Amino acid sequence: MKVRCPVCKNNNMISDEEVSGFLFSLHCEKCEQLLSVKITVQALSVVKTASARNVDTDDKNRVSTWIKENMDKLDLPVLPVLATRIQEARKDPNCSLDDVVALVQTDQIIASRILALANSAMYGGLVEITDMKRAINRLGLNVTETLVHALENRRIYSSENKQVKQILEDLWMHALGTALTSQIIAQELKMENVPEIFTAGLLHDFGYVLFVQALIQAKTFKVDLGSMNVEEFMEVAFEDHAKLGAHYLREKGLPKSLITIIACHEEIPEEEASNNSLHVVALANQLCKKVGLGPVHDADIRLELTESAQILGFNELKLADLEVKCEDMVQKVAACLE
Ligand SMILES: [Fe+2]
Ligand SMILES: [Fe+2]
Numbered sequence: 001m002k003v004r005c006p007v008c009k010n011n012n013m014i015s016d017e018e019v020s021g022f023l024f025s026l027h028c029e030k031c032e033q034l035l036s037v038k039i040t041v042q043a044l045s046v047v048k049t050a051s052a053r054n055v056d057t058d059d060k061n062r063v064s065t066w067i068k069e070n071m072d073k074l075d076l077p078v079l080p081v082l083a084t085r086i087q088e089a090r091k092d093p094n095c096s097l098d099d100v101v102a103l104v105q106t107d108q109i110i111a112s113r114i115l116a117l118a119n120s121a122m123y124g125g126l127v128e129i130t131d132m133k134r135a136i137n138r139l140g141l142n143v144t145e146t147l148v149h150a151l152e153n154r155r156i157y158s159s160e161n162k163q164v165k166q167i168l169e170d171l172w173m174h175a176l177g178t179a180l181t182s183q184i185i186a187q188e189l190k191m192e193n194v195p196e197i198f199t200a201g202l203l204h205d206f207g208y209v210l211f212v213q214a215l216i217q218a219k220t221f222k223v224d225l226g227s228m229n230v231e232e233f234m235e236v237a238f239e240d241h242a243k244l245g246a247h248y249l250r251e252k253g254l255p256k257s258l259i260t261i262i263a264c265h266e267e268i269p270e271e272e273a274s275n276n277s278l279h280v281v282a283l284a285n286q287l288c289k290k291v292g293l294g295p296v297h298d299a300d301i302r303l304e305l306t307e308s309a310q311i312l313g314f315n316e317l318k319l320a321d322l323e324v325k326c327e328d329m330v331q332k333v334a335a336c337l338e
Contacts, residue, residue: 004267006286007033008305031305064207064240067214068247074217077209079252080152082107086145087195100141101133110151113337114139117147122332146183146198150176153202154337156209164212167230167295171209174294175202176334181284181326186277189312193257193277200261200281203254207245207262211237230295242266268307279308284326291323293330 003012003026010030026035067074086103089095105111111132117123118135123143129135136144157172159165179201186197211233228236246263261278265285272278283306288294290301303309304316314322 003035005031005033005035007031007302009268009307031302033300033302033305062240063211063214063236064244066218067210067244070214070218071248071251074214076213076248077156079249079254080149080156082110083145083149083152083199086148087199090141090145097133097136097141100144101136104136104144104148105132110148113151114144114147117336120336122336142195145195146179149195149199149202150179150333150337159212159216161216164216167212167233168209170230170295171205171212173330173334174288174296175205176337177288177291177293177326177330178202178204178281178284180329180333181287181322182280184322184325184329185280185284185312185314189276189280191276191280196258197277197280200258200277201284203245203249203258204262204265204281204285205241205245206249207241207243208234208237210244210248211241234295238266273307273311276312279311282306283308283312283314287319287323287326291327293326 001014003014004010005012005028008028008031010028012026012029012035014026027033028035082103086100089099089103104114115129115132115135118129118138123139125138129138139147153175154172157168157175159168179198182201183194183198186194191197215233242263242265246259249262250259257277260272260275261281264272264275264278265282268275268278268282283303286301286303286306286308289296289298290303292299303314303319309315309319
């Protein structure tokens with residue numbers, strides 16, 4: 001059996017005889033991190049009866065396969081379009097501030113929030129602004145674009161369904177945290193595609209949102225979400241969330257560079273080892289798990305040992321600084337977006 005260390009990415013090989021039960025622990029041979037390994041099963045029906053011991057690897061029973069096959073029947077979240085339009089418009093060298101203003105004003109709710117943000121303690125100046133052109137001028141085009149993205153994404157994470165309200169809230173904080181942390185890292189590294197990296201951070205765990213929506217709507221599973229706690233849900237969804245999110249967003253026409261980041265953010269394949277945008281989001285994702293932004297909290301993650309931190313040149317000191325910046329930014333921005 002191969003146990004891949006989530007911290008240093010080392011593959012630890014252990015023989016089946018050494019495996020005792022469905023839950024065991026071992027020290028990673030490379031970084032010595034204590035890893036607790038749970039052998040998970042793929043069929044949702046088994047999650048409902050935790051004592052079951054039959055491992056069903058039949059693809060047909062996988063939730064993600066079912067979602068892929070039934071995508072047209074499910075009422076899945078509408079993807080943000082305004083931010084994408086702004087992003088496209090800005091690629092045109094003739095794009096002016098007026099063009100961006102006109103685009104923002106096509107969505108009155110977003111427009112009013114942008115105006116409020118330009119006057120907020122986070123971005124505000126001394127003089128109150130009441131017109132959109134001056135508001136966008138104060139924020140700057142990059143910040144405006146990322147805020148439109150964040151505002152549009154926020155809508156995806158709200159639901160009237162009480163059973164999923166909390167998990168969606170947690171997933172939203174994680175998405176926002178990963179996006180903002182990715183942005184800080186990309187800015188520090190003076191990377192050129194900062195808005196794109198921010199978007200990738202926002203969308204990296206989109207697969208979980210699909211799982212939530214599908215589980216609410218899919219009577220086939222007969223799953224009572226009320227009896228499934230957040231940990232159980234994350235366990236069911238973890239294995240496939242990255243691939244599922246990438247599949248859905250590819251169908252929606254998102255660019256390949258974004259899809260690669262979404263598909264590979266939990267485990268970077270060798271052929272993407274020099275993809276720095278991917279490393280930025282992967283590191284931000286781990287950092288948010290470490291500080292507890294989102295449904296998963298793992299304070300033991302040693303970020304400095306991760307492949308991404310090493311490739312991007314983030315040592316312990318820089319990472320500690322990044323943690324503080326991330327927590328500070330997320331609280332402030334989240335409050336502004338409510
Ligand atoms: Fe993820
Ligand atoms: Fe994540």
